[in-house]
Amino acid sequence: MEAKKTPQADLTKKSTMFLNLGLLVSVGLVLLAFEWKSYDDRNLMDLGQVADDFEELLDIPITEQPPPPPPPIEQPIIQEVPDEVEIEEKIEVDFDLDVKEETVIREVVIADAPVVEKADEIFDVVENAPEFPGGMEAWNEYLRKNLKYPTQARRMGIEGTVYVVFVVNTDGSIQDVEILRGIGGGCDEEALRVVSNAPKWTPGKQRGRPVRVRMRLPIRFKLG
Structure with a gap:
């Protein structure tokens, strides 16, 4: 048979309150541990009452070192140079020239250089x-005939002017029509045939x- 409990004896109703109360106490103890300060008064001394002996310290003089001796000065070696030998040169000038007053100086005439013409050159x-x-x-009479x-x-029905170019040689013959x-x-x-066969x-x-000489001539073709 199950035992029955009275409502006053039921502790589960106040479990939340006890939990909050325990947390509050724990937080308070932690904060108190961090904020707690302690001081050690055993080794503290009054620096004003300490006797100092700084004035009794000995003055140590600065060690003075003598300057190094100067380097020896090398005297230059003076060598005697013999006097320069004077060389006398005898220059013989012959002023005895035979100048004739009748000497005639011809005037030099510079002529233009001759123009050299090439034998194969073609002139226009x-x-x-x-x-x-x-x-x-x-x-014109030769062309008509x-x-x-x-x-x-x-x-x-073609009519018009044919332009022919040819070279007249030094002997009068015609080429390169x-x-x-x-x-x-x-x-x-x-037109080529007639010019090539011309005298x-x-x-x-x-x-x-x-x-x-290069020549250029027109040859006209006209109907009628």
């Missing part, structure tokens, strides 16, 4: 230009000497 502009035998009228209008250019500007249709080839020209001259 000369003092005397090359010329077709009989002049330009004879040249020998120039043939190309069939292709006639069929295509080229088209400077053409019009096509066979006209360029016909010799009168060569151009520079300072009176025949030179090679």
Whole structure:
């Protein structure tokens, strides 16, 4: 049979209060242990009553060391140098010159260096230009007789001016015939043929000497 307890004898109701009370006491003891101060009065002395003997200390003089002796001075060695030997040079000057008053000094004339012309040099502009035998009228007459209008250019209706460039040699012969500007249709080839087969020209001259000259001439093709 289970024993019954009276409410007054039940201690579990006050367990919370006892726990808080125990914690409070524990915290108080810890704080008291940290704040507790203790002093040791056994070894304390009054420094004012201690007899001092500082005045009785002996004065120790400063040790003085003598300065080091100066280094010995080396005297320079003086050597006797013999007197310089004077050398006399005899210079013989001959003033006996035979000067004639009739001596004539010729004036030196500096002439311009001659202009050397290269034999293979080709000129574009000369003092005397090359010329077709009989002049330009004879040249135009030669073109009218020998120039043939190309069939292709006639069929295509091509007309215009072909510019030909060539070199006239010192003997009047023609070489290096080229088209400077053409019009096509066979006209360029016909112009080259006619100029290449032309008779010799009168060569151009520079300072009176025949030179090679480059010529540029127009050849006109016109229908009708």
